[in-house]
Amino acid sequence: MYIVDMLGITKTFGELVANDNVDFQLRKGEIHALLGENGAGKTTLMRILYGLYRPDTGIIKVAEQPVEIHSPKDAIANGIGMVTQHFALVPPLSVAENIVLGNTDGFVVNRAAMEAKVAAAADRFGIVIDPKSLVRHLAVGQRQRVEILKALYRNARVLILDEPTAVLVPQEVDALFETLNRLKADGLSVIFISHKLHEVTQITDRVTVLRDGKLIGTVDTKDMSQSQLAAMMVGRETFGVTRKDEQHEQQPVTLRIDNLCAKNDQGMPALTNVCLEVKAGEILGIAGVGGNGQKELAESLCGVRDCASGSIQLAGKELIGKTPAGFTQAGVGRIPEDRHEGMVGDLTVTENLALEHLNEYTRSGVLDHKAIRTRAEELIHQFQIKARPNDPVRTLSGGNMQKVLLARVLSRNPKAVIVPQPTRGLDVGATDYVRQQLLEQRDRGAAILLISEDLDEILALSDRIAVIYEGEIVGILPAGEATPERLGLLMSGAVKEH
């Protein structure tokens, strides 16, 4: 008997099909993994179950009864609780207030009684938390416990956890798994969203794999090896790599990264002793599942993020300690991951093209508009930007925006180019164009660090491939030896190759 059936669920966001006719069935008292790469549609499917999104088509049954879930209120009434990826807590309120919010006993809230009741519930479910503390004073692991208790307090029979371990340190993960196993023994059904294979094999009974919004299959965990799961998750067949291979052995190392460590925005370690070398005329691809330190790596290499320790050398010159402008002047070209971050949407194409180098167009404090305009026209022509010089950048398509960024950075002939996710969200034509430009830069002799979650892209462009997992480089392979399976295993953290 299934406690939850989701049948034929389709959900689109504009053009994008986030869930494509997906079936998902949850048994009572099991821990069921929802596995898939970033963007596979896991969160979307569960937000539908919790009433945060409405599906375009499909039916949902709870305990074999068809139900309509229009809001989290309906989901809660059906015994479904969800711990979202970004915690849904109100920081200035106390733990107890957060837990009873929307589920108070009466109009008047008696603090003492409320706290006692929450404490009793925490006791019953074996969750250690002080009902009186303010949520804003709690660490991430504790906040997660508040979220779980909040769901259980509402008598959840189904608990959805969206990437619960992403924010936890290993000890906290162990504690979480202990709690989950205990709750499972009490009859709770758990949906565990993850892209980490070792966690999935460790804690779950069954696995449902999603890829590009489609259901790949549901299997019993015990029948599957990590590499079989990896293949289901990554699931790419052969790649059409048509690219002349050259010898880079003789080339000098342009970009040398030694023992680089950095923290993420939450102050947790995001990069641990990263060591990489990129030679002139080489593309080094960084493969990895999103959120494993890619963003922090790209930012560190452009001087946007302060590094805790380590060194970054460009052609033998140390860059650590320089400002982002210093990095640029030294010869690092940066194409930001978020296109909108690299540009000012309300300024024109011309102005954006000149933005990083205004001092070169300045004559005694006044901008030389004619020179800026002439240069912009050259670049628009050279980089095939489909826009007029005076169009505001925000009116451009994603592909043309990316071309403006490429033009600004690549026209300077940088010694090293850092490109995180250069083709994310672009259409096929623009993607090809961007990749072509990167290959041209390589042939010119630039050292290129390509960070991408798209394995096709990594395999199509890279001369060597490094895999990042939880902020560490877990393997470096020459392109000739890299297969999707081998990379998939490294990406999932199942193995390390050094």
Next chain:
Amino acid sequence: MEIFIINLIGATLRVSTPILLAAIGETYAERAGILNLGIEGTMFFGAFIGFFVADKSGSLWLGFLVAVLSGVVFGLLMALLTVTLGVNQHVSGLGITMLCTGLSLFAFRLNYGGRSIPPSIESFQQLAPFKNIPWLNTLTEQYLLTYVAFLVIVPLAWWLLYRTSFGLKIRSVGENPEAADAAGVNVFAVRYAALAIGGGLMAAGGAFLSLAQLGAFTHGIIAGRGWVAIAIVIFGNWNPVRAMWGALIFGGTSALQLRLQTMGLQLPIPYETFLALPYIVTIIALVLAGRNASYPAALLKPYRRE
């Protein structure tokens, strides 16, 4: 001297009342995440419609009731614009202020024409519970609404916000509507309710001026008190009790400057300087208290699920 001080305190309570009512109204709105810049206009309309209905019907209480209802309506209009339609809160609020001001002036002109002396009515009587003790009488001879504002509205707002499930919902939708929604709270309904209550209180503040304190309606009757109330909400750190102290500071300096003007001091400064005093004090208080103001985190942000 004692008489001067007792007199001053009594006047302070009176002068603070409309600003206090409006500030508590704004506190409800902002706690739920909506900056209601319609406050000035809602007060103005409340002052006008209260006066108009009282004048035509002869019932002060009917006028007051209609005024409060009009505030509720404009609160709901603000909710429709910002909560349901997701229009920018600054634009909606200022729009409502302009709408209210225009409507009031238009209706006033239609009904009272261009008189040189503003029309007046027999205003509310003050209560005098301690008639026989002169000094205490000076202090406590106040309008019923002043008593209600200080002794009922403020404690009630505090109790509602911090001791009831409704208040918990208001605070949570103003801080993190996603979280409130995920917890099963109807974010839209809570914001509508907070804006409706807030609008009613703002209009009550305006009606206090026309029906009690002045017993008349003039074009300059509100004179920026709505804006001051917004400053007081920030000064009060979105806490009704602290907002009360803010209203008292403004009311106190207003009452003081009136007395300084009429004392006939031969000072080499123009009397307008005194007029500016309450505003200057408000700005200073705001600068001092506003530095560690903790805004409701979701203030100004419309909420959408997808």
